[in-house]
Amino acid sequence: MAERPLDEKTVATLVAEATAAPSMHNAQPWRFRHLSGERVLQLRADPERAMPRSDPDNRALHIGCGAALLNLRVAAAHADLAPETTLLPEPDDPLLLAAVRLPGPVGGVRDEELARLHPAIRQRHTSRHPFAEKDVPEDVRTTLQKAAAREGATLAFPGPWHAETVLDLVRDAESRDIMDPDADRDLVRWTRLGAEADTAVDGVPEYAFGPRRRDGKAPVRDFSGRRPVADRGTTAFEYTPHLALLSTRGEGPADWLRAGQALERVLLEATRADLATSLTSHALEDRELRLLARDPASGIGQVQMVLRLGYGPRGPATPRRPVRDVLEFT
Template sequence: MPSAVLDGTVLESLVSAAVTAPSIHNTQPWRFRLDPDTVTLEIRAAADRGLHHIDPSGRALHLSVGSAVFNLRVAVAHFGWEPVTRLLPRPDRPDLLATVRLADTARAPAFPGLYDALWRRHSSRFPFSDRRLPRAVLTELTDAAHTEGALLYRPAPVDRDRLLRLTREAEHRTTADSARAAESRRWVHEPGDSALGLPPGTLGPQDFRERVPMRDFGAHRHPDVLAARPFEKRPLIAVLTTAHDRRTDWLRAGQALEHVLLVATAHGVRASLLHQALEWPDLREQLASSTPDPRTHPQMLIRLGYGPEGPPSPRRTAGRVLDGFLSRSAVGAP
């Protein structure tokens, strides 16, 4: 229902919706600030929660923030405003990654069904069934990525197997790299006051066939006691790519990723992200060579299917990510 005044309750709902977005290792690398004069929400990078060994360029951080931007757009539209989004609006402020202004009442309903889906979406790192996705759903997922300026394609079986081999190679490298493995381990812990990182129960088992290379987060458990179960025999892998590889492209890719994931959630489709090979420049180049157009830049591998929902990861509250937040205070009208 449209809201005439952006009060504290609605502001809290908007930011809470934004932070349900996925982020690498659940680092939640974002901060929000409201400019009450223009009724604009600023989204800034929280550089202190970047992964400096795994993500030295900050590409995955930008994807994470882009996903939160998309959720914010969905929530703004849900409450009846038009989300006017700008990426990297201030070159003199590189930490300011995006702004979303709450413009006049939206002319038509936007993102139908996605606001409900964003509260239910989370990664499932568990085995899926071999049930195939309907063609109509696959088309919707492709269209969702295209709407945000990205491409989503399903590789042929031979290319899919090569992508999985590259992902498995990246997983082995990360486990053997002491700095990267330690960085991953630091983000696996029981929920505490920070509400950051991944509780062990969200990680799921490994594939005993070693076909689907699920991240083991730096061998946080001894390999001899890793739980193993059979995963799907023919995993459905989708590759998200962009035509360029600039910071704006990373942010667009993050929005496309979340759009795809929310459409999947709305259809009861589970997803997990296979990012490992994208963390090694040479392996990322090899991923690109397996795409229909090797000039494009792979941004994410998405595993899709039907299976268990999996437990959610914790999220920080709006009050902890929104600067100057005063619950239930009136802010003004757009």
């Protein structure tokens, strides 16, 4: 007997969970289309939300959409569905990033490994605040590495020398931006100041900027750029930030989508472990710098994201576009 179509309320709930994912500058570069007769939910890139200056090859766009795809899979498992995902299903349609078929659970059993991550979707927020000078336990690190591996990626915790190299690359990227008058074009477009922050449905509102860094080595991007933002204050950040590098074997749209899924799976596991998290792609926006971020011992893999982990405030929730603006039924 043919399966009945999913009702629109269920589909809308799945998309709402998917769109809680992080994306570069919270641009939310995704759209969804539900093919009701096939029980298929398509994930599409939204080119109007691309960043030609900071992300010319759409690498970060794909990573953000991959993170939304992982959330969709988690939400589907929580709803007792058994998501079947195909990446880049139509080569002639590069904006179609994934197709997710949503049958009922096979044999009445749902994917508990995905479903248990569901509460963390709404608890996960990017934190741009200082973290405590406290080590991340080895068992937690192992859990995060296994989460990345489940999605075909590698999570490495760089040693002191490698971590300092990555921090140098971040500082190099910041210096390049200072010398380039157009460097903050995308940042200005996607940050929300003043009254705009109170009504924003996308971008990074000023209440999520966090304090300015007075001291310390944590790689925290200053979203105010060259613009004055009142009442932020300054404070010292950690001197020994705990970094993790998320890498894939290859470098292309499918790899970036896998990186996004691995990234979000790691972030959800970190949230379950009471870790605060933030992301930096600043040093990875330039391909020359991105190559230098690789493990100096092996020299292999493509670093797709730098994570900062620690114990501290999780940060506020950032706004999300209404589901009706990103979901189409056909």
